[in-house]
Amino acid sequence: MIPTTPLKTAYPWTRTPFIASAPMRLIALAPLAYAVSLAGGLGFLAAGTDLNDLKRQLQIVTDLVAQTHLPGSSSDLPIGIGFINWAVDLEIALETLREYIPAAVWLFAPRKNEDLVEWTKKIREVSKGKTKIWIQIGTVTDAIEIARSCHPDVLVVQGADAGGHGLAQGAGIVSLLPEVADGMRGMEMESIPLVAAGGITEGRGVAAALALGAGGVVMGTRFLASKEADIAKGYQYDVLRTRDGGKSTIRTGVYDILRGTKGWPDRYNGRGIINQSYLDAQKHGRITDENKKLYEEALQKGDQGWGENGRVTAYAGCGVGLVKEVKYAKEIMDEVRQDAADVLSKLSRATSNL
Ligand SMILES: Cc1cc2nc3c(=O)[nH]c(=O)nc-3n(C[C@H](O)[C@H](O)[C@H](O)COP(=O)(O)O)c2cc1C
Structure with missing residues (x-):
């Protein structure tokens, strides 16, 4: 049995184990974000570094949502939006976020960590708290500093195996995630869910991330091989x-x-x-x-x-190396969740005699 996490409460349409798809610039657009949420995960739409097409993408999701009701979704849009902070103007982002209220906003790569304080505050203001703040970090130091200054709703702990952009110097999630968890506990901030990212492509990786203390996982590379990805x-x-x-x-x-x-x-x-x-x-x-x-x-x-x-x-x-076939996002989600549950129950049986 995989225990319910605060993520399930915040995003009631999601299933456990909690899986989000990464906001991959130019690739994770409306079809992928929506398909992942519809399949019981949280799909992130990549705003990336350029907001010119963002409203159009959000309107596509809005129209899709109007056709298929996601049970239990209280926010206007049951998807998230990922911003690459150094490249994006906060006021322009806010203008969009006033009009389309997503379930979550994912912040990544600010010029300096302090910039995230204003982003967090203003997004919470414009969405009246409906939009949850996810911040992707890659070191224990950043996790502690940002948890203290921003009180994010979720920390995405990105390990060095991750595809796309990340810190040039960093650790894999096997050591990074537990140390971040200890750091959070040390500040009595362990209620912030940690979501593991970097190298997770299938059920075994998900089970391992949960064992490390993650409340859920993010997959990017795996969804490059989804039918809904906007990819050549x-x-x-x-x-x-x-x-x-x-x-x-x-x-x-x-x-x-x-x-x-x-x-x-x-x-x-x-x-x-x-x-x-x-x-x-x-x-x-x-x-x-x-x-x-x-x-x-x-x-x-x-x-x-x-x-x-x-x-x-x-x-x-x-x-x-573990991504071998292009599948629909729903097939990926169903397979990965089932495989993770199988691994965990096998481990639980194996350890019950210890
Ligand atoms: C093609 C690609 C594009 C990405 N673009 C973004 C992005 O625009 N914003 C962002 O926060 N992270 C981006 N990432 C990083 C992901 O957020 C995530 O950390 C990573 O995909 C997790 O590792 P994995 O690829 O091993 O699953 C990207 C990753 C990939 C593979």
Whole structure:
């Protein structure tokens, strides 16, 4: 039996174990966020760094929600929205959040942690407390500082295995999550649920995260192989073909530079599948003009631009080796929840004789 957590109370349509889909910029849009919530999880829509299309996406979710009632959902929209803080203007975000009230807002990568205080306060004000504040952190120090200053409703504890952007230097969730939990207990803030992110792609990872003290999990990389993800076929195939994620992915700033993404605070980089762009940069100790040119050419090749011999970025986490098939988000959710429950009951039987 998996115990009910405060997350189930806050998001009554969700099932246990609690699973959220990550707000993946340009990929986790209305269809994926909605499908995950409909399947008993909490789907996050990625606002990312650019809010131009956000209202349109939220209207799509609103229309979908009007067609299918999610039992027990008290907020206007039973999904969350993820913002990359350093890149987004708070006032513009608030204007959207006044109009469309999501169940949660996920804050990540501020220029400085203090910026999150105002974000938290103002979002709570405009939503009259309906929108819960999730903050993604990657160190114990940040967890403690942010818990103290912002009192978030949820801390997303992102380990170094995570796909996409995260701290360049960090620990995996096996050591990070329990130490964050101890830190919260030390401040008598253990009531803040911790949600584990980074390397979790299936039931065994979920069971492990619960054993570490997580109240739920976030999966990003696994949902890259969902039918609802807004992802190029070449990228998705790259995810399916890649094995041995620790060896075949890398945390690097190379992909940001080639993509022309500027502005990430220094302590962040992104984990993606190793490709020829990265290998070239490594060989020359820098990104050469030739590398840039070949990257631009690869972009023109469409789906052929990805792959082992390709050059286009495929952000993905260390868990990529366990992702083997594209499925509907509901199938992923059902399978992962069931497998986690099976693992936990097997463990419980195995330990009852100890
Ligand atoms: C392709 C991709 C894009 C991502 N984009 C974002 C983003 O826009 N905002 C954010 O907070 N996190 C983003 N992340 C990180 C996720 O929030 C999450 O921490 C990560 O996916 C968890 O690790 P996993 O990929 O191993 O499941 C992204 C991850 C991936 C794989």
